[in-house]
Amino acid sequence: MPVTHSPVYFDESFDVVTGYDMLKDVPTHLQNYPLGNKYKIFVSEDIAGLYGEPLFEGMKELRLNVTLEPIKDGEEVKRDTVAAKLRRLLHREEFDRRSCLIIVGGGTLSDLVGYVAGTYKRGIPYINIPTTFIGQTDAGIGGKTGVDDEFGKNMIGVFYNPRRIYLDPKLLVSLPNQEVVNGMGEVIKYGVGFRPDIFEFLEQSHEKVFARNPETYEFIVHESAKTKVSVVKEDPRETRDIRTSLNLGHTTGHGIEKATNYGLQHGLAVGLGLVVATELSAMRGIMSRDNASRIVALLKLYGLPTKISQIGYVVTKSDIMGPMVHDKKTVGGVVNYVLPNGIGSLQKNGMGGYSNPVGWHEIEKALDVIF
Ligand SMILES: NC(=O)c1ccc[n+]([C@@H]2O[C@H](COP(=O)([O-])OP(=O)(O)OC[C@H]3O[C@@H](n4cnc5c(N)ncnc54)[C@H](O)[C@@H]3O)[C@@H](O)[C@H]2O)c1
Numbered sequence: 044m045p046v047t048h049s050p051v052y053f054d055e056s057f058d059v060v061t062g063y064d065m066l067k068d069v070p071t072h073l074q075n076y077p078l079g080n081k082y083k084i085f086v087s088e089d090i091a092g093l094y095g096e097p098l099f100e101g102m103k104e105l106r107l108n109v110t111l112e113p114i115k116d117g118e119e120v121k122r123d124t125v126a127a128k129l130r131r132l133l134h135r136e137e138f139d140r141r142s143c144l145i146i147v148g149g150g151t152l153s154d155l156v157g158y159v160a161g162t163y164k165r166g167i168p169y170i171n172i173p174t175t176f177i178g179q180t181d182a183g184i185g186g187k188t189g190v191d192d193e194f195g196k197n198m199i200g201v202f203y204n205p206r207r208i209y210l211d212p213k214l215l216v217s218l219p220n221q222e223v224v225n226g227m228g229e230v231i232k233y234g235v236g237f238r239p240d241i242f243e244f245l246e247q248s249h250e251k252v253f254a255r256n257p258e259t260y261e262f263i264v265h266e267s268a269k270t271k272v273s274v275v276k277e278d279p280r281e282t283r284d285i286r287t288s289l290n291l292g293h294t295t296g297h298g299i300e301k302a303t304n305y306g307l308q309h310g311l312a313v314g315l316g317l318v319v320a321t322e323l324s325a326m327r328g329i330m331s332r333d334n335a336s337r338i339v340a341l342l343k344l345y346g347l348p349t350k351i352s353q354i355g356y357v358v359t360k361s362d363i364m365g366p367m368v369h370d371k372k373t374v375g376g377v378v379n380y381v382l383p384n385g386i387g388s389l390q391k392n393g394m395g396g397y398s399n400p401v402g403w404h405e406i407e408k409a410l411d412v413i414f
């Protein structure tokens with residue numbers, strides 16, 4: 044059996060397992076290394092036939108106790124009311140801490156169901172099998188789970204790690220083009236903030252990405268996931284201002300998502316946020332104009348919007364700046380940005396962290412770059 048623990052390895056209680064064919068190998072792996080005496084697969088209903096049912100059948104064949112629950116995904120289901128409904132379902136079916144949930148879907152599903160797993164009976168085990176670029180490179184890893192509410196995005200939630208994550212880049216071949224574009228917003232973040240080699244790889248690879256080339260997907264998923272794990276490992280609960288670095292592009296990004304009532308895809312908002320963070324760095328003289336242009340060019344290469352006029356929503360500067368007051372990175376009314384200071388590196392503040400206070404007037408000026 045091709046059981047490989049990749050170099051992406053977190054700690055004893057938290058595996059990131061790669062080198063798998065999800066549909067062929069996961070049931071056997073679960074039989075050999077069980078995480079519960081009964082399982083429920085929560086799968087996005089759009090891909091239930093493609094991935095949920097084969098996994099369910101494979102597990103049943105091995106006589107694992109499993110049920111299949113196709114549910115709606117999308118930003119609009121990331122709500123406490125939906126989470127409460129799912130908890131009631133688990134209660135009716137007598138799920139407890141010896142049971143295990145399996146999440147097959149994108150970042151919205153893992154945020155929602157991970158939060159359900161973390162809050163039901165003070166936490167029951169769960170497994171992530173992410174099926175989008177955002178899921179495999181970011182959302183499915185690191186234990187941030189939660190839902191949105193009227194105060195803003197991801198405002199209610201818990202840190203609660205999955206017990207295991209199966210990463211299978213082959214699952215990404217069925218993504219529609221627009222979801223590939225969406226995923227690239229978050230992947231480019233790793234190139235800009237952490238990994239010049241990922242940045243350069245992406246500069247060369249856009250045709251292969253849209254042709255769904257397997258080696259290209261392997262590289263992107265594994266290298267991004269490794270980057271995420273190494274940051275999370277250093278600062279699991281974001282108490283040392285290190286994990287904050289992963290929020291590069293997100294201060295403006297969350298503002299834009301809120302301004303579009305969460306209609307704009309997350310990766311597209313992050314892409315626009317990267318343009319603004321880059322502009323702030325260029326304005327402060329910590330990033331050359333040449334590098335700033337390279338970043339914007341890479342976003343364009345992957346079809347990401349770099350101007351508000353391209354997103355199909357009417358959004359003003361104050362629509363974006365309003366929600367920033369409530370951003371989790373905003374402390375005492377001071378907005379903090381993660382700022383790139385080159386390709387693949389970030390500006391540290393005087394205390395070794397990555398939050399850089401930015402004035403409102405500075406933000407307003409930098410926002411010109413996307414208007
Ligand atoms: N918790 C974290 O650390 C973290 C990190 C980054 C992003 N996020 C969150 O993740 C969410 C975005 O995730 P997303 O982009 O995966 O969105 P998503 O979950 O809405 O999935 C996007 C779409 O792709 C479809 N889909 C999923 N897998 C597919 C496949 N293999 N083939 C075909 N279609 C497929 C889904 O049905 C959905 O329509 C946002 O809510 C964001 O806030 C969380």
Ligand SMILES: [Zn+2]
Pocket residue numbers: 181229293309313
């Ligand atoms: Zn994100």
